[in-house]
Amino acid sequence: MTHNSKLDVQQFLDAHPVSNFQWRLFAFCFVIMLLDGFDTAAIGYVAPSLIGEWGISKAALSPVLSAALFGLSFGALMAGPLADRFGRKRLICASVALFGGACLVSATASSLDELAVLRFITGLGLGAAMPNAITLMSEFVPTQRRSLLINAMFCGFPLGAALGGFLAAWMIPHWGWRSVFGLGGVTPLLLLVFLLLAMPESVRYMVTRGFAAERIRAVLRKVSASLPADAEFVQAEAAPASAKQGGLGLVLSRSYLLGTVMLWIAYFMGLVIFYALINWMPLLLKDTGMPAAQATLITALFPLGGIGALLSGWLMDRHNANRVVAIFYGITALSVFLIGQVSGQTALLVLVVLAAGVFMNTAQSSMGVLAASFYPTTGRASGVAWMLGIGRFGGIAGSFLVGILAQRQLPLSAVFSVIAIAGALAALALVIKQRAEPVPSQQGNAGLSPIALGEGLNAH
Numbered sequence: 001m002t003h004n005s006k007l008d009v010q011q012f013l014d015a016h017p018v019s020n021f022q023w024r025l026f027a028f029c030f031v032i033m034l035l036d037g038f039d040t041a042a043i044g045y046v047a048p049s050l051i052g053e054w055g056i057s058k059a060a061l062s063p064v065l066s067a068a069l070f071g072l073s074f075g076a077l078m079a080g081p082l083a084d085r086f087g088r089k090r091l092i093c094a095s096v097a098l099f100g101g102a103c104l105v106s107a108t109a110s111s112l113d114e115l116a117v118l119r120f121i122t123g124l125g126l127g128a129a130m131p132n133a134i135t136l137m138s139e140f141v142p143t144q145r146r147s148l149l150i151n152a153m154f155c156g157f158p159l160g161a162a163l164g165g166f167l168a169a170w171m172i173p174h175w176g177w178r179s180v181f182g183l184g185g186v187t188p189l190l191l192l193v194f195l196l197l198a199m200p201e202s203v204r205y206m207v208t209r210g211f212a213a214e215r216i217r218a219v220l221r222k223v224s225a226s227l228p229a230d231a232e233f234v235q236a237e238a239a240p241a242s243a244k245q246g247g248l249g250l251v252l253s254r255s256y257l258l259g260t261v262m263l264w265i266a267y268f269m270g271l272v273i274f275y276a277l278i279n280w281m282p283l284l285l286k287d288t289g290m291p292a293a294q295a296t297l298i299t300a301l302f303p304l305g306g307i308g309a310l311l312s313g314w315l316m317d318r319h320n321a322n323r324v325v326a327i328f329y330g331i332t333a334l335s336v337f338l339i340g341q342v343s344g345q346t347a348l349l350v351l352v353v354l355a356a357g358v359f360m361n362t363a364q365s366s367m368g369v370l371a372a373s374f375y376p377t378t379g380r381a382s383g384v385a386w387m388l389g390i391g392r393f394g395g396i397a398g399s400f401l402v403g404i405l406a407q408r409q410l411p412l413s414a415v416f417s418v419i420a421i422a423g424a425l426a427a428l429a430l431v432i433k434q435r436a437e438p439v440p441s442q443q444g445n446a447g448l449s450p451i452a453l454g455e456g457l458n459a460h
Contacts, residue, residue, distance in 0.1 A: 007231040009203050012220060014142045018149075021222035025140055026149060028199050029133040030156040031191055032096065036126050037160025039103050039184045041303065043068060043119060044279040045168035046177035048292050051283075053177070058283055060112065062403045065279045066396045067116040071123020073392035079128040080385030081247065087209075088136040089201045091128060096188045096195060099125030104185025107178040127392060130157070131385040134368045138380070139204040147321070147369045151313030154365035158303035158357070161278060165300025169293050207233045250379030251386060260383070262433035263371050267391030269426035270329065270364040273336060276398035276419050277302050277356075284402075284412060288343055298346075301354045308362035313369070321370055322434035326427040328363035333423030335359055340416025363426070367391075370430075398422075 047061055075095070083091045102122040109115035134150060141149050164180070171179045200219045207216060213232055220227050251260050278299065285295035315324045335356035342348040368384060375383035398419070405415045 005228055005231050006234050007228065009207055009216070009220065009233050010143065012227070013140065013223065014144065016142075016224040016226075018142065018145065019223045022140055024198070025200065026137065026153060028191075028195060029137045029153050032092065032129055032133045033153060033156030034160035034163070035096075035184070035188045035191065036099075036129055037157035037162075037303065038164040039099055039122060039160075039188070040068065040072070040126055040157075041161035041164045041278050042103070042168070042180050042184050044282065044299070045165055045296055046172065046180050047279070048282055048286060048296075049172055049177040054112070056112065059403055059407060062400055064112055064116045064119060065275075065399045067119040068123035068126065069275065069392055069395040069399065071120040071125075072127035072395065073123075073389050075124040075127025075129075076131055076385050076389030076392060077127075079131045079389075080382040082128070083132050083135060083205075083381055083385075084247070087201050088132050088139075088205055089195075089199055091132045092136065092199065093192060093195050095125045095129035095132065096192050097125070099123075099129065100185050100188030100192065102185075103181050104189070107181035107185065127389065131368075131381070131388050134372065134384055135381050136202050138372055139202040140200075144317075147316045147373075148310070148313035150369050150372075151309040151316075151365055154368060155309050158309075158361040158365070161303035162300045165296055165303070169296045169300070173293075203233075247379060247382045248386065251375065251383045256375065256379070256383075258436045259374055259433050260387075262429040262436075263367070263374065263383075263387045264390045265429040266325075266329065266426040266433075267364070267367050267371075267387050268394035268397075269422040269429070270332075270360065270367065271391050271394035272398035272401065272422040273332065273360055273419055274303075274364060274398070275395035276402045277336070277339075279399050280402040280406070281353075284406070284415065285343065288412065290346075294346075298350060298353055301350060302357035303361060308358040309365035312362045312366045316366060316369060320434065321366070321373065322430045325363050325366045325370055326430035326434075328359045328366070329423050329427035329430065332356060332360040332363060333420045333427070336423060337417055337420040340411075340413035343412050360423070394422075 043065055047065070050056065050061065050064075051058065079091060079095075099122050102118050102125060106115060106118040106122065109118055133153070137150055137153055138146060164184075167183065168177075168180050171183070200222075201211075203216055203219050206219075216233050217227060217229075217231065250256060281299040281302065282292070282295045285298060286292050290298075312324060312328065335352060338352045339349070339356060342352055367387065371384045371387045372380055401418070402415060405418060410418075
């Protein structure tokens with residue numbers, strides 16, 4: 001074995017077109033994101049039915065609306081370290097089992113307290129699933145196509161949230177609000193069977209953890225049969241000096257701290273907008289005299305706008321990624337402001353909500369790639385997971401913010417004007433990040449620090 005060739009796994013992935021095996025992995029991750037979006041948004045769509053059936057006030061719903069978001073935050077914060085210890089596949093499968101099972105049991109809830117606990121447990125699984133899906137996908141695709149593919153995968157989340165709205169509007173009149181949680185629980189548990197049987201472990205993780213070469217070889221052969229039979233696998237990366245420390249130590253190090261904080265602020269503010277609108281817009285529109293089903297359908301247009309992430313991924317591969325996403329957040333602020341101005345004009349409202357959704361979800365879906373490209377591999381899992389985890393508190397803030405504004409009986413235009421400020425702050429954070437930390441963010445469009453392509457192969 002002493003004469004075996006040294007093969008850098010990322011170089012091997014970069015040298016071959018995306019295979020059917022990688023597209024299958026993409027499909028798995030896309031469906032995980034789809035179900036994540038469906039289960040996250042489900043509580044907002046059943047909220048009007050809960051108020052009617054249980055005779056509760058809108059303010060009493062705030063803890064239930066926020067319970068899953070607390071779970072999402074803690075799930076994401078734990079996901080990075082756990083994935084580094086136990087592997088990406090194990091964490092993804094455990095996450096899907098947890099949120100599917102908890103969502104299914106939510107269909108049997110008989111009180112607000114019980115539902116809040118179950119939504120928190122659901123959130124733990126949802127929060128851990130997303131960063132690990134991003135990580136696994138990042139470690140299996142060619143560098144030159146990573147932004148586009150990860151953003152395309154991210155489209156699953158807003159599409160799942162939108163699908164939840166359309167299905168809820170149809171299912172609740174027929175079978176009641178519990179059917180929405182039932183569907184949101186059974187589907188992930190069915191997916192889990194396929195994940196256990198067919199989802200691979202990350203090759204980069206296996207190389208880092210010293211897995212047997214034959215196990216790594218078996219996975220890479222599914223990418224291309226041209227893999228040398230006697231190859232030994234390495235990861236040769238040109239990492240910055242501060243990458244000598246890993247995990248949170250690197251994420252919070254002097255070189256990365258300002259950029260880290262700006263990423264957290266941008267993602268936080270984006271989720272203030274997303275959850276404020278997803279959780280409260282059906283109720284706010286209903287209060288204007290709009291029928292409940294129509295309010296739900298119009299709200300469902302907002303997450304549907306996430307399909308714009310494909311355009312963002314393409315632009316980020318070709319232009320400055322920070323500026324591209326900052327512009328989308330800026331347009332989001334304007335669009336959200338306009339929702340409050342046209343609420344009485346249904347046709348205009350539909351167009352403005354859809355536009356707000358396109359720009360908002362495009363910006364938010366792009367943040368995973370933006371964070372992944374900012375950190376070297378030694379801190380990437382923690383950097384992405386902690387941005388998602390800290391940012392989730394923005395969802396909690398958004399839910400409580402609108403609850404407070406509603407209690408003060410502010411007009412609809414004022415409520416949306418306040419929410420719009422978050423979009424402007426997100427844009428500003430990315431402008432600061434670009435000016436203060438221009439070098440790390442240019443480490444490629446990839447989501448991984450650049451591979452020293454020659455080093456690993458020529459060293460021997």
